Amino acid sequence: MAAIDVSNADQRTAAPTPAGRRKKGGGVWWRHALALLALVFALFPILFIVSSAFNNAGTLSTSGLMPTRFGTDNFKDLFADPARPYWTWFKNSMIISVVSTIATLFLGACAAYSFSRLRWTGRRTGLLAILLLQMFPAVLAFGALYITFANVGNVLPAVGLNTLAGLILVYLGGAMGSNIWLLKGYFDTVPKELDEAAYIDGASHARIFFTITLRLVTPILATVAMLAFVGLWGEFLLASIFLTDVNQQTLAVGLWQTRNADVNRYFGQFVAGAVIASIPVVLVYLSLQKQLIGGLTQGSVK
């Protein structure tokens, strides 16, 4: 499917790299062998999921790969069920994930710039604090967030419970997370001489940040964007506490609810929904892959 595009894109970027050609051409086969081995490991559980999505029996068969009753009933039911507005969930998830990812990326990049490039006291403590904060079992703090937003909603209904905006705000609280470290680490590898030169030329810190630094760290921005997107796309614990109205719910919450509804009754629909839900993640990865590889070529030029 979409993978065909990628191979083309990949060849375009990969072909001109001279470093690879110089080495002996043999030895590639074992790379393919290893790659295939990794693929088997990564994919065989997924084959089960796909198989049960196409199984009209609506059950998960773990002893064989072929659906006992092949068919697309699960998908039909999924899209036709008025109690489970799949595409509304899909849309909500998209809005939340895209907005939060972009905002997270922006906040994170700004903070990382400050940690990496600017000199101020408390940097070390700040970085450590960010890391140590992740050690608290976050599940426990969800109750507190819930109560907080219930009160916020009394004053500002637009960002209270059961609103997408409220949930996005909550997610932004996580922007100052361990991603800062990843960003900062990469920022550190960008030669400082570049900004210093620009600074001497009279550029402001903001101009350096936006026009020089950010351009050089695209690979890590792509990486963090990917991680943030996947994390947000699949997040359901917080979302299920916050979003109680079926039309406000995200895909993860809706699917979780579908799985739990009436014991196992909607298992088929649940699996079918999960399979479709994984497609955007792959698409996001594909669209960001160019940035990742772009970094590679840039790095080798210098």
Next chain:
Amino acid sequence: MSQQATTPPEDAELSHLAEPEHLDYGTRPPLWLTVVKWALIALALAVLLYVAQELIEAGHWLMVILVAFVAMCILAVYSTRRAVPLKYLLPGLLFALALQIWPLIYTVSLSFTNYGDGHLISKEEAISAIEASSVRPVEGSARFSLNIAVPEGQDAATGDLTYLLTDPDGNFFAGDLEGVEPLDPATVEAGISGRITSAEGFTILSASEVNDRSADLAEFAVPTETGGIKQIGLSEAFIGEPTKVWDEATDTITDTLTGRVYVPEGANFVPQDGVGPPLPQGWLENVGLDNYTEALTNPTLRAGFIKVLLWNFAFAAITVVSTFLLGMLLALLFNDARLKGRGIYRSLLILPYALPIYVTALVWSSMFNQDFGLINSVTGLDINWLGDPWMARLALLITNLWLGFPYMFIVCTGALQSIPGEVREAAAIDGAGPFRTIRSVIMPLLLVAVGPLLIASFAFNFNNFGLVFLFNEGGPFIGGQSQVGSTDLLISWAYRLALGGTQPNFGLASAIAVFIFFIVALISYQGFRSTKALEDVN
């Protein structure tokens, strides 16, 4: 805390400037940029002003002060040329304070209370819940058809409430706070069921109007000789009386049916004579350090602690190492331009990451099933994966490797881009084999960038409640008990312990979490000091 407030205003537009080559750094920022900057500051302040206004209306003065403080911070940071680091940090910082630190403090504060099921409400609420639940119909009393009215000429929203009642024999009454008065049947019209539909001298309220008077109606009851007449919904009434009554002077509750007296003790009303169960409705109160004492002295906690702690460390450490190694090796493998079809490989490899954990954990758990799972049927083994403690641990580690390696793969792929190709070329020229190159050249460089993430990953997996819960709920439970599972992490174990009783105690769970936090933080801090990651911050 609006979104606008989080955008460093002066910076937002700069990214749209021309290509860097054409930049003339010597000039000052153009006028329009300054205008935009101030416009954005003004917008942020306007939003905060709006928030403050709403807060004032709601009467939250402390919050108003807080918002004003934030506004001043924004003004101070962005309107001057100073405090450059803060310009970049402030938005993220505000979010982190409001949405990470604050909930954490709140949670920790709950560990000093008995917060949990049965102890969620205040004592007053508990008492009124006890009394409300105890209202029983008076033995042998009649049911009435009901309509609710106010005396004619009075306003529906403020008039004196009156129940228009029809008893089962078809007699009509009007009841108010003074008591019941018979109504002359000639002045009354009634429906088939006998319910009064209009009565002279009264204006009947609509459903909405009745609803608007909910507060008044809650306090309203028509006194009779046997009890009070109280509505049920909009069209029925009964004579009821509470069978449990609170006495304010002695702070006791008396059950009028049995004569038993309940006294407050440990945030519940318990029988004075010590016989029988407490009343179910308890209340929230401060318990000081009780939860911490409990966490330290609970026999089950003490007995299982070391075993769970050791496994918890092993689980987190092995997970981090295995996912990192696999992720890194795959990243290296696919970082080689000679490998055709890398795009396909890569995007397929991240699929485990793309599916929600509650699907994949379930599938893995099924695959490890001894009788029906794929793993035994493909390998021809008959391993009791989920029933044997060590096999269950192995199964959990394999599952978590599968779930976690794509993350490391993505991170390493990203971080590898910062390692210049010449480094590897140089190592190869120096005669280092591929293994050696990875071990002594690439890994150290990678670790600098990825090291902190490994620690974060350690912390995450140390508390990976979701996986353990979804995979096998911490099982198997060996030795004829159900408290300590072989794959239990501290957090899942603490959860079962704190929340598994008759009155799940969230306060205790919080207290245990505080202990866990200190353990992980201490270990991580030590681990952290031994990495080089912080060195270049000095």
Next chain:
Amino acid sequence: MKRTTGAIAMAGITALLLTACGGDAANDDDPTTPAGETEAETPADDEEATDEGDAADETEEAAEEPATDDAESTEPPVRDQNAELVIWSDDVRAPILTEFADEFGTEFGITVQVQVATDVRQQFKDATNVDQGPDVIVGAHDWLGELVQNGTVAPIQMSQDVQDQFVPEALEATKFDGQIYGVPYATESLGLIRNTALAPEAPSSMEDLIANGTALVESGDADHVMVTPVGQQGDAYHAFPWLSAYGGGIFGTNAEGGWDAQNVIIDSPESIQGGEKIAWLAENGALNVNVGGTEMEALFGEGRTPYMVSGPWAIANVEGAGIEYAIDPIPDFEDGGTTTPFLGVQMFYVSSKAKNPAIAQEFVNQYVPSVDLQLALFEAGDRPPALQAALDQVSAENEDIAAWAAAGEGALPMPNIPAMNAVWGPLGQATSDIVGGADPAERLTAAQEEVVAGIG
């Protein structure tokens, strides 16, 4: 006298507290609200509401009469933004409820919202605690103890006439400490689902079932004698029919006939006798720790076993798998052991902090006990209705429902006391261990100790 009145009035004090803080216009943008209508029509509304309140009365008397077939309600109602009824339900029942709630709303001129909550039980507790809960929830009866404990549900003062219209076990399940807290609409219990291609006749006893099943396995027509969820952690709900076969169980009863948390009977000789039957079933291949809910459905759906012990929720997937099936009560043991499953009851609760208590009580007391609503909810859940008249009507037309109702006869309402929270884990694990070969007496005694310690 005065004091009684005062205390009666206290009944609504929580609601009072709440109305003060709540009532934000959450439904301002409801697209169905005609914009132009305002006070001009209020007098008409007055009359109309009264008439229709009357209609609701008639419904109570003659339950067949649809409450909403009221020709007079042609006038569009005036919607009062504050007069809302908010109902939370799971996603299965929500669409059906919406229809009825809308009719109810039209009749009384109020706005009604039916919302789908992911986890009604937890979210109701959370939301009510921060004053943002609904007025009415739809849920299982075994939540009751927990909800009472937290002061979140209000009693239902159901008249004796209405009480008599329900299936007695269903009504019994709505009581806590002698007080009714909900209006039931459906019941569910475990039964024996049989693959009619493999086993055309209902087994006469568990021994008969084992014999038939074993014969099928030996002839190669099936792989498993019977399936029901056990799993490594056990499943006390599905193990209960065997455990209780000789009068054992979990709790004894107190003087008022309610469950007594202080009287745990898991290690009683009766329970142990039941535990021995669990061991016997396991020896004969009817119970297996490697069969959980997922495996069970797959095995039965693939026609690999003639018998499955499960509930109405499993039928959709059996049909999806194309298996011809029949439903029977779980057979008894030949030595006189009577298998007794748990009875689960689905019901409507009214929040003690309802913002619209009068309307909520009206809906639950006058609308839920109607045949129409109960029939409609049956369509959504495939469970026997709790209202006798509705059950009779459905049973006459629907074999499955008649069979489920028969399977549920004599079932014990699942204990609804909060202490059950301390039971599921230890008892489930004990039954799983017994299936795995542990000694029933020893294992149940250990479970008893754990449960008693958990209850505290």
